[in-house]
Every structure is written in structure tokens, then in C-alpha cells.
Amino acid sequence: MKRNVRAHATKSIRSARDRGSALLVTLMVMAGLSLLGLAFVAISETESTISVNERNYAQTHAVAEAGAKVVLEWFQDPVWALAQGVMPGNTNSIKTLRRVIWSGSYAEDHYKEAGGLLCDKPFKGARENRFFGDEAHADVIITTASTTTPANFLTLFNNALFNDQTAGRVTEIRIYAPPMVDATLNANGFYEGGTRYGVATIKVTASRFDNNGNAIATRWVKLVVSEWPFPGPQGPVQSNANISTAGNFGVHWGRMMSDGEMTIKKPLVGRPWYDAWDMLHFEDGYYGDATKDSLNRVIPGATFEDQWPWMYKIYGQDLQDPWYEARAKGQITNATDAGLTAPQPYKFNGRDQNITNEPDVGYSNWFQFQDHDEGPPGDYKNVVFPRIDYDFWKNISQAASTTNSTVYYLRWVSGEDYTNGIETKNFAQWVNTARATDPAKPGFYFFDTRNGLNPQGVGAPGVLAPDITLNSADDGSVFEMKGFIYLNVSSFGTTGIRGPGGWFNFPGEPYRDIGYLKFDTATSTFSAGPIGGGNGKWDCQSDLNDNGGTPRCDIFVAPYNVEWPPGSGTMHSYYLPVPYFVGCHPGMNGTSFGGSPADCSEPHEPFLNLIYPDAACCAGGGAPNAVRVGWEDPASFTQRPLKTDANGAPVPCDVSASPPDDNCTHNGRNEAGSLVENFGSAPNTKPILDGILYNEGDFDTQGNAAYFGSVLIQGNINGTGTPEVWFDECLLRGCWQDKFKELPRVYVTAEETDQ
Numbered sequence: 001m002k003r004n005v006r007a008h009a010t011k012s013i014r015s016a017r018d019r020g021s022a023l024l025v026t027l028m029v030m031a032g033l034s035l036l037g038l039a040f041v042a043i044s045e046t047e048s049t050i051s052v053n054e055r056n057y058a059q060t061h062a063v064a065e066a067g068a069k070v071v072l073e074w075f076q077d078p079v080w081a082l083a084q085g086v087m088p089g090n091t092n093s094i095k096t097l098r099r100v101i102w103s104g105s106y107a108e109d110h111y112k113e114a115g116g117l118l119c120d121k122p123f124k125g126a127r128e129n130r131f132f133g134d135e136a137h138a139d140v141i142i143t144t145a146s147t148t149t150p151a152n153f154l155t156l157f158n159n160a161l162f163n164d165q166t167a168g169r170v171t172e173i174r175i176y177a178p179p180m181v182d183a184t185l186n187a188n189g190f191y192e193g194g195t196r197y198g199v200a201t202i203k204v205t206a207s208r209f210d211n212n213g214n215a216i217a218t219r220w221v222k223l224v225v226s227e228w229p230f231p232g233p234q235g236p237v238q239s240n241a242n243i244s245t246a247g248n249f250g251v252h253w254g255r256m257m258s259d260g261e262m263t264i265k266k267p268l269v270g271r272p273w274y275d276a277w278d279m280l281h282f283e284d285g286y287y288g289d290a291t292k293d294s295l296n297r298v299i300p301g302a303t304f305e306d307q308w309p310w311m312y313k314i315y316g317q318d319l320q321d322p323w324y325e326a327r328a329k330g331q332i333t334n335a336t337d338a339g340l341t342a343p344q345p346y347k348f349n350g351r352d353q354n355i356t357n358e359p360d361v362g363y364s365n366w367f368q369f370q371d372h373d374e375g376p377p378g379d380y381k382n383v384v385f386p387r388i389d390y391d392f393w394k395n396i397s398q399a400a401s402t403t404n405s406t407v408y409y410l411r412w413v414s415g416e417d418y419t420n421g422i423e424t425k426n427f428a429q430w431v432n433t434a435r436a437t438d439p440a441k442p443g444f445y446f447f448d449t450r451n452g453l454n455p456q457g458v459g460a461p462g463v464l465a466p467d468i469t470l471n472s473a474d475d476g477s478v479f480e481m482k483g484f485i486y487l488n489v490s491s492f493g494t495t496g497i498r499g500p501g502g503w504f505n506f507p508g509e510p511y512r513d514i515g516y517l518k519f520d521t522a523t524s525t526f527s528a529g530p531i532g533g534g535n536g537k538w539d540c541q542s543d544l545n546d547n548g549g550t551p552r553c554d555i556f557v558a559p560y561n562v563e564w565p566p567g568s569g570t571m572h573s574y575y576l577p578v579p580y581f582v583g584c585h586p587g588m589n590g591t592s593f594g595g596s597p598a599d600c601s602e603p604h605e606p607f608l609n610l611i612y613p614d615a616a617c618c619a620g621g622g623a624p625n626a627v628r629v630g631w632e633d634p635a636s637f638t639q640r641p642l643k644t645d646a647n648g649a650p651v652p653c654d655v656s657a658s659p660p661d662d663n664c665t666h667n668g669r670n671e672a673g674s675l676v677e678n679f680g681s682a683p684n685t686k687p688i689l690d691g692i693l694y695n696e697g698d699f700d701t702q703g704n705a706a707y708f709g710s711v712l713i714q715g716n717i718n719g720t721g722t723p724e725v726w727f728d729e730c731l732l733r734g735c736w737q738d739k740f741k742e743l744p745r746v747y748v749t750a751e752e753t754d755q
Contacts, residue, residue: 056168056208056216056217057217057219059167059168059208059217060167060168060206060207060208060217060218060219061206061219061221061753062167063162063167063168063169063170063206063208063219064168064170064204064205064206064219064220064221064753065204065221065753066161066162067157067161067170067173067204067206067221068202068203068204068221068222068223069223070086070157070161071173071175071202071204071223072202072223072225072746072748073086073087074087074118074119075119075123075199075200075225075745075746076744076745076746077741077745078117078118078119078120079117081119082117082118084160085156085157085160086156086157086160086161087118087119088118088142088153089118090112090115090116090117090118092110092113094140094141094142095110095111095139095140095141096110096133096137096138096139096140096141097109097110098110098111098132098133098139098188098190099186099188099190100127100132100186100188100190100191100192101186101192102127102192107127109127109128110128110139111128111129111130111131111132111139111140111175112128112129113128118140119175121734121737121738121745122734123199123227123745123746124199124227130177130196131175131176131177131178131199131200131201132176132177132190132191132192133176133177133189133190133191134176134177134185134189134190134191135174135176135201135203136189137176137188137189137190138174138175138176138203139175139176139177140173140174140175140176141172141173141174142154142172142173142174143171143172143173144171144172154169154170154171154173157170158170166208167208168206168207168208168209168217168219169206169207169209170204170205170206171205171206171207171218172203172204172205173202173203173204173205174202174203174204174205175200175201175202175203176200176201176203177190177191177196177200177201178196178197178198178199178200178201178224178225178226179196179197179198179201179224179750180194180195180196180197181194181195181197182194182195183195197224197226197749198224198225198226198227198749199225199226199227199746200224200225201222201223201224201225202222202223202224202225203220203221203222204220204221205218205219205220206218206219206220207219219753219754220753220754221751221752221753222750222751222752222753223748223750223751224748224749224750224751225746225747225748225749226746226747226748226749227745227746228737228743228744228745228746228747229396230484230692230731230736230737231386231388231484231692231694231712232386233386233692233710233712233731233732234254234255234257234386234732235251235254235255235256235257235325235710235727236251236252236253236254236255236256236707236709236710236711236725236726236727237251237256237257237710237711237713237717237725238255238256238257238258238385238386238710238711238712238713239257239258239259239260239385239699239713239714239715239716239717240259240385240713240714240715241258241259241260241713241714241715241716241717242258242260242261242262242330242716242717242718243256243258243260243261243262243263243328243716243717243718244261244262244263244716244717244718245263245265245701245717245718245719245720246265246718246719246720247265247701247719247720247721247722248265248266248722249265249266249701249717249719249721249722249723250266250684250722250723250724250725251266251324251724251725252268252321252324252616252617252624252724252725252726252727253321253323253324253506253507253726253727253729254323254324254325254507254727254729255324255325255326255327256324256325256326256327257326257327257328257383257385258327258328258329258330258383258717259328259329259383259385260328260329260330260716261328261330261331261332261333262326262328262330262331262332262333262368263332263333263334264326264332264333264334264366265334266623267326267334267336267358267359267363267366268320268321268324268365268623268624269319269320269321269356269358269362269363270319270320270321270322270323270324270325270365271314271319271322271365271510271608272313272314272348272353272355272361272364272365273325273344273347273348273364273365273367274304274305274347274348274349274377275344275347275375275376275377275378275379276327276343276344276367276370276374276375276378276379276380276381277375277376277377277378277381278305278376278377279510280310280313280314280348280355281305281306281310281512282310282311282314282512282606282608283311283512283514283606284306284308284309284310284311285308285309285310285311285312285562286311286576286577286606287576287577287578287579288560288562288574288576304349305377307351308351308565308566309562309564309566311576312562312564312572312574313351313355313564314355314608314629315572315574315629315630316574316628316629316630317355317356317628317629318356318626318627318628319356319626319627319628319629320623320624320626320627321624321627322510322608322610322627322629323507323510323727323729324365325365325366325367326365326366326367327367327368327370327381327383328367328368328369328370328383329369329370329371329382329383330368330369331368331369332345332366332368334359336358336359336363337359341369342379343367343368343369343370343379343380344364344366344367344368344379345359345363345366345368346359346360346361346362346363346364346366347361347364348361348364351565352565367381370382370383371383385712385714386712388486388694388712388714389456390454390455390456390462390488390696391454393446393486394409394446394448396747397409397444397446397486399747400444400744400747401420403748404744404747405441405443406441406442406443406444406483406742406743406744407443407444407744408420408430408443408444408445408446409446409448410430410445410446410447410448411448411452412447412448412449412450412452412465415466416428416466416468416474418430418447418448426474426475427447427468427470427474428470428474428475428479429474429475430445430447431445431481431485432475432476432479432480432481433480433481433482434478434479434480434499434500435475435476435478436476441742442482442483442690442691442740442742442743443482443483443484443742443743444483444484444486444743444744445483445484445485445486446486447465447485447486447487447488447489448465448488449462449463449464449465449488449696450462450463450464450465450466451463455488455696456696456714462488464488464489464490464696464697465488465489465490466489466490467489467490467491467492467493468487468489468491468492468493469491469492469493469494469495469700469702470493470494470495470497470688471494471495471496471497472496472497477496477497477498478497478498478499478500479497479498479499479688480499480500480687480688480689480690481688481689481690481691481693482689482690482691482740483691483692483740483742483743484691484692484694484743485689485691485692485693485694486694487693487694487695487696487697488695488696488697489695489696489697490697490698491695491697491698491699491700491715492693492695492697492698492699492700493699493700493701493702493703493719493721494688494702494703494705494723495702495703495721496703497688497703497705498685498686498688498705498706499678499686499687499688499689499690499705499706500686501677501678501685501686502648502677502678502686502687502690503644503648503649503650503675503676503677504616504675504676504677504678504679504687504708504726504728505642505672505673505674505675505676505728505729505730506612506616506627506672506673506674506675506676507672507673507727507729508669508670508671508672508673508729508733509607509608509609509610509669509670509671509673510607510608510610511538511605511606511607511608511669512605512606512607513533513534513535513536513537513538513605514530514533514534514605514606515529515530515531515532515533515534515539515605516530516531516532516539516540516541516603516604516605517529517530517531517603518531518541518603519541519544519580519582519603521544524582526603532605533605538604538605538607538669538671539604539605540553540602540603540604540605540669541580541602541603541604542554542602542604544580544586544602544603545585545586545587545593545594545602547659550662552588552659552662552668553602553604553668553669554586554587554588554591554598554601554602554659554668555577555588555601555602555604555667555668555669556577556578556586556587556588556589556598556599556600556601557575557576557577557578557589557631557634557667558575558576558578559573559574559575560573560574560575560576561573562574574630574631575630575631575632575633575634575667576631577601577604577631578599578600578601579600579601579603580600580601580602580603581600584599584600585597585598585599585600586598586600586601586602587659588634588658588659588660588666588667588668589634589659589667590634590658590659591658591659604669607669608629609629609630609631609632609667609669610627610628610629610665610670610673611627611628611629611630611632611638612627612638612640612665612673612674613625613626613627614640614676615676615677615680616676616679616680616726617679617680617684617724618680618684624680625680631667632667634667637660637666637667638665639653639655639660639661639664639665639666640653640664640665640674640675641653641663641664641674641675642662642663642664642665642670642672642673642674642675643663643675644675650675651663671733672729672730672733672735673729678706679706679708679724679726684704684705684706684722684723684724685706686706687705687706687707687708687726688705688706688707689707689708689709689711690708690709690728691709691710691728691736691740692709692710692711692712692731693707693709693710693711693712694712694713694714695712695713695714695715696714696715697713697714697715698713698715698716698717698718699711699713699715699716699717699718699719700718700719700721701717701718701719701720701721701722701723702719702720702721703721703722703723704721704722704723704724705723705724706723706724706725706726707723707724707725707726708725708726708728709726709727709728709731710725710727710728710731711725
């Protein structure tokens with residue numbers, strides 16, 4: 001009995017012990033599970049925090065990137081950006097005062113001093129058009145922390161971009177110098193010297209805020225912006241091989257150039273040229289005084305070029321084409337040349353020569369065997385075909401086509417068919433902006449080779465695509481390309497098509513790029529030497545009166561009685577510009593300055609005033625209508641429209657305006673010539689090109705189409721047709737992209753983030 005009690009007690013103790021162990025194990029397991037749970041909770045919270053932070057930073061980066069791309073549009077289309085309220089006005093309050101050494105002198109200024117549009121063209125040239133600052137001393141700084149920022153601009157900027165700003169908003173915009181090579185960063189934080197790799201650097205910073213206004217995420221994006229490059233045509237037609245046509249191939253308003261031989265079927269009388277470098281020195285006699293030139297210097301008379309008052313020689317002359325030249329590395333042949341071998345077959349080197357006599361001096365604008373430079377002055381000026389690099393243009397088309405709707409990279413498929421990877425169309429359908437429905441856009445079109453490889457250079461593997469021969473079956477009889485068309489085809493030609501028609505500008509009035517004597521109003525003295533000579537643009541000191549706030553170079557003309565030829569006793573009455581003199585009142589005829597009637601011009605480089613015809617050309621291959629040289633009676637002078645309105649129609653001339661209407665030609669210098677509707681009567685009338693056409697292969701001059709712009713051909717130009725090519729001087733003056741708003745002005749060459 002006692003054993004049973006003892007046994008029972010022992011079982012009870014063991015049972016109690018087992019229950020205690022189980023409880024302990026359970027507690028330990030529960031503790032472990034709790035710890036694991038807490039760990040999982042902690043991990044989950046960490047992951048959630050990481051996810052939220054990642055979301056915040058990703059969204060903030062997207063805000064900064066969007067802001068940077070909008071600032072990019074300040075350069076692309078500042079007029080649009082200002083109108084949309086996403087670009088501030090041009091005020092110095094958002095700019096840093098730059099302190100730099102420029103052209104050897106210390107200078108202080110702001111980027112694009114107040115007035116005009118921020119970030120507008122030009123992007124280079126004068127100091128004020130360039131960016132100099134480093135990031136800390138950006139030329140343009142717009143920030144929410146700045147007291148000088150235009151009121152509420154960033155608020156308006158963000159409101160315009162983002163309906164919901166919980167993801168972030170732009171808090172700072174900086175624009176400063178592009179990458180600079182071999183430049184020196186001065187103590188003020190601005191670069192001096194060196195080479196610029198682009199136009200500017202854009203940095204946009206964005207932040208995301210919590211409910212208390214504290215920044216919880218900040219990101220920035222940098223874009224390096226470069227000017228959109230375009231090939232540099234020097235005239236209407238250029239070939240890197242030979243130009244040989246059996247038809248009446250017409251070239252107008254500029255320089256026809258060949259890297260090989262050239263056959264001219266339709267030569268034109270232009271300005272007389274002394275040599276390959278110098279045309280007529282019409283500054284001699286420009287102001288009516290046969291003993292002085294346009295800079296008021298006594299003519300030395302030691303050389304033929306400066307011996308006579310040549311303005312009187314050209315005054316009143318009718319020229320077929322004042323801008324036409326023919327230049328070849330090889331020989332120029334024509335039915336009139338009789339196999340002449342001189343570098344300038346018809347040199348102007350005699351005072352009594354008739355400058356419009358054909359062929360003789362009338363063709364003094366021919367230059368052959370131009371394979372090197374001798375001068376200036378000299379009889380040789382090397383013919384250089386513009387470098388158009390396949391790899392560069394292909395790469396830029398592929399990169400920009402993803403972000404710009406007017407840039408196209410097109411891969412060859414078969415025949416005349418190409419694809420952008422989404423759809424396939426023939427060449428005409430890709431580029432025809434004149435199609436009645438769904439027309440193509442003006443832009444940059446790169447049509448690749450047959451095998452997508454570079455065709456340039458000896459032994460290059462690229463294979464040119466098949467010929468393109470445009471006709472009405474391709475996309476209708478009305479056809480027009482606008483922009484820059486880059487072809488890699490064996491040959492390009494057209495038959496049976498015409499353009500839609502429109503209004504086009506003659507080239508501007510020729511000038512001598514020799515500078516002018518600047519007048520100092522403080523000291524009443526002229527500069528010791530000419531200002532602005534050789535810079536490639538017409539210069540004038542157009543700041544001696546305010547013209548009511550409208551910038552204009554004032555040219556005052558008056559009749560002069562001059563003797564020509566010298567010593568002949570024959571007198572002529574010519575209207576000529578009156579030079580600026582101490583105490584005079586500059587202005588246009590009929591205007592006043594300081595309460596006194598105008599009686600002189602502002603100092604300027606000499607130019608030839610042209611009296612433009614009302615139509616450019618001709619029918620059936622005839623000569624173009626003549627352009628007359630000379631100024632007219634300011635009481636009755638020719639006025640022809642220069643500009644078109646929003647609908648493409650000429651802006652009418654206000655013949656009663658004083659000063660003369662700047663929308664029309666007048667006795668002052670016209671940078672662009674008068675408008676002409678198409679180019680005469682059929683068949684060579686309505687152009688099928690408004691822009692640049694480049695082909696890596698040949699150009700077949702079949703058909704009778706008209707072209708406006710420039711035709712650049714790597715191969716030969718040949719054929720039997722009667723096409724006409726008219727040069728668009730905007731390609732030289734830098735106004736081409738203003739004409740085609742759809743074309744990009746700039747592109748992004750580098751992008752960087754803080755990621």
C-alpha cells in the first residue's frame with residue numbers, strides 16, 4: 001500500500017515535471033516565433049520604407065527630368081515657351097553678373113542683357129549670347145529660395161506642368177556653360193578661353209515634400225545642349241565630283257561649285273570680279289567723292305582695284321544675277337569659252353570694259369582650276385565641298401528620332417521603300433509635305449544605305465540603295481520636300497511633278513565686308529580703323545539715334561553730280577548714301593532726329609542697293625529677269641513686299657509710311673530680298689524642295705522641276721533635263737530654322753542625374 005502511494009506520488013511529480021518542461025518549451029517557441037515575427041515586421045517596415053523612398057526618388061527624378069525637358073524648349077522655341085508661361089521674361093534679376101577676360105579685355109555683363117527673348121538665337125557670336133559660368137555661378141539661376149526670382153515663376157511653372165504636385169515640384173533651374181576644354185576657370189567662377197562643346201548646360205532640381213513642407217526627396221537632372229548642326233552649303237548646287245549637263249540646267253542666286261569638271265549651259269551675268277577673292281571694290285566712289293572711299297580715306301590709286309570710283313561703273317547696270325558664281329577645281333567648259341585655260345577666263349581688269357558683255361567680262365564670275373589658295377588677293381581660291389559625315393548624321397538621326405517628331409531615321413527595305421520600324425512607305429510618301437491628306441512634316445530625314453553601313457571613303461562597305469526617280473505615280477503630281485533630306489541612293493531624279501507653290505525671297509543686297517569707321521559721340525571722333533570687317537555679316541552703327549525704340553540702320557540718300565569716266569567731262573546725277581559727319585542728324589529720308597530733319601546716314605559698310613523685279617524668272621529655260629543696281633529718288637522709289645503673314649500671303653506695303661515700311665524694300669539695306677511667287681511661268685515654276693537635298697550618289701537632271709534651297713551631291717551631276725535650282729540665302733544668314741519652326745534648334749548631347 002505504501003508502495004502504491006509512493007508510486008503514485010512519483011508519477012505525479014513526473015507529470016508535473018513534464019508539464020513544466022512543455023510549458024517552458026512552448027514559451028521558448030512562442031518567444032522565438034515572436035522574435036521572428038518582430039523581425040519580419042521590422043523587415044517589412046524597412047522594405048516598405050525603402051519602397052516608399054524609391055518611389056519618392058523615382059517620382060522626383062521624373063519631375064526633374066520633365067522640368068529639364070521643358071527648359072530645353074526655351075532653346076527650341078522661346079516664343080512658344082514664353083506664351084505658355086513656362087519661361088520667364090528676359091530680366092537681369094535672374095542672371096549672374098559675369099566678369100571675364102574677352103578678346104583681351106576685361107568685361108562685365110549678363111547673358112543676353114534685358115530685352116529680347118531669353119535663350120533665343122543666336123547661340124554664339126557676341127559675348128552676351130554665350131554662357132560662361134560654372135554650376136555655382138550659373139549665368140541664369142531661378143530658385144524658390146531666391147529673392148530676385150520673378151514673383152511666383154516657379155509656382156506658375158509647376159502649375160503648368162503638373163496637375164498633382166504631391167509627387168514633387170521643380171525647385172531650382174540653373175543654366176550655365178557647356179563642357180569646356182582647355183578653358184580656365186577664373187576666380188569669379190567663369191570660364192575663359194578654351195573650346196566649347198555645346199551651347200549650355202541645363203540643371204533642374206526637383207523636391208518632394210511632406211505635409212509639413214519638409215523636403216523628403218530631392219533629385220536633379222543635367223542636360224548638355226548643343227546647336228543642331230546643318231551642313232554649310234555655299235550656294236544652290238555643289239558637287240564633290242563633276243557637273244556635266246546636256247540640258248538647260250539652271251542655277252541661280254549663288255555659287256555653283258564642282259570638285260571636278262564643270263559644264264555650264266546657262267551662264268549668267270553677275271557682279272564683276274577682279275580675281276578669285278575680290279569682286280568690284282565699289283566702296284570706291286560709294287559716297288559720291290571720287291577721291292575717297294566709304295571709310296572716308298583718300299584712294300591711293302596705286303592698284304587697279306582702288307584706282308577708280310568703281311561705284312559709278314556698276315551704278316544703273318542691269319544684272320541677270322548679282323549673286324551668281326561658278327567655281328570648279330577642274331576646267332569649266334561652255335560653247336563660249338573656246339577652251340580657255342586661265343584660272344579666271346574672263347577677268348575684269350580694264351576700266352573701259354563692259355561689265356555686262358557676254359561672254360567677256362560679263363562672265364568674270366567664272367573660276368576654274370581652283371585647287372589651292374593663292375591670296376587674297378589672288379587668282380586661286382580652293383573649292384571645298386562641305387564635309388557631310390555619314391556616321392555623324394546617322395547617329396544623330398537615330399538618337400533624336402526618339403524624342404523629336406520631326407527627325408526620322410529610315411531603313412531601306414526594297415526599291416524606293418523605307419521603314420521607321422513601325423510602318424513602311426516609299427520615299428515620296430515619307431517626305432511629301434504637299435499631300436492633301438496626312439501630309440509629311442518638315443524635318444530631318446535620314447534614308448540609310450542598302451546594308452546600313454558607311455558608304456564614304458575608299459573601300460567603304462556601305463552599299464547605296466537603288467535609284468529614286470520621282471514621278472506622279474509615287475505620291476501624286478504635287479510634291480514638296482521641306483527641311484534637310486539626306487539620301488544614300490545611287491541616283492536621284494524627277495519627272496512630271498511640281499510643287500504646291502508659294503512665296504520666296506530673293507537674296508539680300510550685296511555688301512563689302514570691310515568694316516566702317518565708328519563714331520564716338522563723347523569725343524566727336526571716328527575710330528582709327530574699321531570696325532567689323534571680315535566677320536561675315538553686314539555691320540552698321542545703328543545706335544546714334546533711338547528710332548523710336550525700333551532698331552534700324554538709317555540710310556539717307558541724296559543726289560550727287562559725279563564725273564564718269566574720270567577726265568571725260570561727262571557728268572551723271574546719282575542718288576547715293578550721305579556719310580555720317582560731325583554734327584549731322586542721321587535718319588531715313590523724311591524723318592527727323594533731335595527735332596532736326598535727317599541729313600546723313602549712320603556709319604555702315606558699303607552695300608549695293610538693288611531694284612528687284614516683280615518676278616524672278618522666265619519660261620522654257622530663258623534668262624532670269626534683270627536686277628538693277630542703284631538708289632532711287634526717296635520721294636518715289638520701288639517698294640516690294642519682303643515678308644509674309646501667318647497665311648503665307650505677302651504683307652502689303654504702306655507706301656505712305658515715314659520712315660519707309662520695313663516690310664518692304666527701300667533705299668536702306670535689305671537683308672532679305674523681295675518676295676516672288678514661285679519662279680516665273682511654266683514649266684520651271686513651283687519648287688519641289690524647300691530646304692537641303694543631299695545625296696551620297698548622283699543627281700540626274702532629268703525633268704523640269706524647280707528647287708529652292710540647296711542641292712548637295714557627293715557624286716556626279718548629269719542629265720538632259722531643264723531643272724532650276726534657286727538658292728535660299730537663309731542657309732547662310734542663319735534664319736533657316738526660324739523659317740521652319742518644326743526643325744530642332746538644339747539637341748541633347750549628354751544627360752546626367754544624381755542617381
